[in-house]
Amino acid sequence: MTTIKDIAKHADVSTATVSRVLNNDKHLSVSVETKKKILDICDEFGYVPLKKRRPQIEEGAKTKEIGIIMYCSQEYEWEDVYFLSIRKGIENECRNKNVLVKRIIHLGDQSSKEINDLDGVIVVGIPNPEEEKMLDETLGDNIVYVNNLVENDQVDNIIIDYEKATNKALDHLLELGHTRIGYIGGREHRGRSGPEMANPRKEAFEAKMNSHQLLNNNYIYLADEFLIKDGYDCIQHAIKNKEMPSAFFVASDAMAIGAIRALDEQGLHVPDDISIVSFNDISMAEYTKPALSTIKIYTEEMGKHAVKLLLDRFDGRRIPVKVVTPSKLIVRESTKKIR
Structure with a gap:
C-alpha cells in the first residue's frame, strides 16, 4: 500500500511536508506548484490518509x-x-x-x-x-x-488479449507504410526465479509479421525486463549492430521512453526518422516528447x-x-x- 514516505520520495520533499499538505496546514510555506505536485502524486497512486x-x-x-x-x-x-x-x-x-x-x-x-x-x-x-x-x-x-x-x-x-492488442499496433504501422518493423521487449519468467516463458507480445508480433512475410529476426531486441534502461540498451544494441528498421513496436511505455532517449542521443528523431508504438498507455505516455502512440490497457x-x-x-x-x-x-x- 502506498505510504507517505513513497509520496515524499516521488515528490522530492520531506514526509513532514506531505503530511502538512494533506492536513491543509495553513502555516506551511510551500509553493502552489509543490502542493499541486504532492496532491497529483497522491491521486495517481491512489493514496488515502489513514484517518x-x-x-x-x-x-x-x-x-x-x-x-x-x-x-x-x-x-x-x-x-x-x-x-x-x-x-x-x-x-x-x-x-x-x-x-x-x-x-x-x-x-x-x-x-x-x-x-x-x-x-x-x-x-x-x-x-x-x-x-x-x-x-x-x-x-x-x-x-x-x-x-x-x-x-x-x-x-x-x-x-x-495480447494478440489482438499487438495486431492493432502493427496494423497502425503497416497502414502508415512501414514494412521494416522491429520489436523491443523484455523476458517473462514464472515467479521470481522460475523458467523463462514465452512472451505473448513477441509471439503475436512474430505471427503478424510472418503473415505479411515481413518478419526480420535481426530487428528483434530483447532485454531482461521492461523498464526505461532496458529500452535504452536495446536501441544501443540496434545501433551497434547497424540493424535499424523504420519503426519499432515496443512492449512497454517505459521501454519506449528509454528507446526514444537513446535514439535522440544518436541524432535520430521520433517520428521523423523512426516511428515507435508502445504498450500500456501509462500516465506519462501523453507527456513524453514526443507523446507516445500506444496500446491502452485498462x-x-x-x-x-x-x-x-x-x-x-x-x-x-x-x-x-x-x-x-x-x-x-x-x-x-x-x-x-x-x-
Missing part, C-alpha cells in the same frame, strides 16, 4: 480481509506504473466495498502462513507452479489472478474487476470466470507515415 480509511474499515459487521500478491518489486512498480495502476484499482475498489487490504506482498515472497488468515487474495503477475499450487491448497477458489492465465481452470482470471479497471470477482466468490459463486480485458490504439506523436 479516511478507518471509518470504512470499522463500519459494518464482518470486514473481509484480503491480500495482494505482486510479482514485481516496489522499485519496479514506481518506474513502470503498469502494475501500480492495477494495484490502485484494487485498493480503490476495496475502499468502496468495505474490504480491508490486510497484506501486500511483493515479488511473490509469500508463504502459507502469511496468507492462511486471509479471506482471499488477488495475484498480479505470474507465479511459478509451486507457488500456484500452494495458493490453491491454502485458499481454494478464493483467488483471482490478474494478467496471468494459470493452470488451474477452477479459479478466476483477468487477462489481456489496468485500473482490471484491478477493480478483480475485487468484484473475489467478492462474488465470497458470496458463494463457484463457477470460474475468465475476463478478457479490451485494448485501444491511442495515436499521438511518435508514429508517422513513412517518407
Whole structure:
C-alpha cells in the first residue's frame, strides 16, 4: 500500500511536508506548484490518509480481509506504473466495498502462513507452479489472478488479449507504410526465479509479421525486463549492430521512453526518422516528447474487476470466470507515415 514516505520520495520533499499538505496546514510555506505536485502524486497512486480509511474499515459487521500478491518489486512498480495502476484499482475498489487490504506482498515472497488468515487474495503477475499450487491448497477458489492465465481452470482470471492488442499496433504501422518493423521487449519468467516463458507480445508480433512475410529476426531486441534502461540498451544494441528498421513496436511505455532517449542521443528523431508504438498507455505516455502512440490497457479497471470477482466468490459463486480485458490504439506523436 502506498505510504507517505513513497509520496515524499516521488515528490522530492520531506514526509513532514506531505503530511502538512494533506492536513491543509495553513502555516506551511510551500509553493502552489509543490502542493499541486504532492496532491497529483497522491491521486495517481491512489493514496488515502489513514484517518479516511478507518471509518470504512470499522463500519459494518464482518470486514473481509484480503491480500495482494505482486510479482514485481516496489522499485519496479514506481518506474513502470503498469502494475501500480492495477494495484490502485484494487485498493480503490476495496475502499468502496468495505474490504480491508490486510497484506501486500511483493515479488511473490509469500508463504502459507502469511496468507492462511486471509479471506482471499488477488495475484498480479505470474507465479511459478509451486507457488500456484500452494495458493490453491491454502485458499481454494478464493483467488483471482490478474494478467496471468494459470493452470488451474477452477479459479478466476483477468487477462489481456495480447494478440489482438499487438495486431492493432502493427496494423497502425503497416497502414502508415512501414514494412521494416522491429520489436523491443523484455523476458517473462514464472515467479521470481522460475523458467523463462514465452512472451505473448513477441509471439503475436512474430505471427503478424510472418503473415505479411515481413518478419526480420535481426530487428528483434530483447532485454531482461521492461523498464526505461532496458529500452535504452536495446536501441544501443540496434545501433551497434547497424540493424535499424523504420519503426519499432515496443512492449512497454517505459521501454519506449528509454528507446526514444537513446535514439535522440544518436541524432535520430521520433517520428521523423523512426516511428515507435508502445504498450500500456501509462500516465506519462501523453507527456513524453514526443507523446507516445500506444496500446491502452485498462489496468485500473482490471484491478477493480478483480475485487468484484473475489467478492462474488465470497458470496458463494463457484463457477470460474475468465475476463478478457479490451485494448485501444491511442495515436499521438511518435508514429508517422513513412517518407
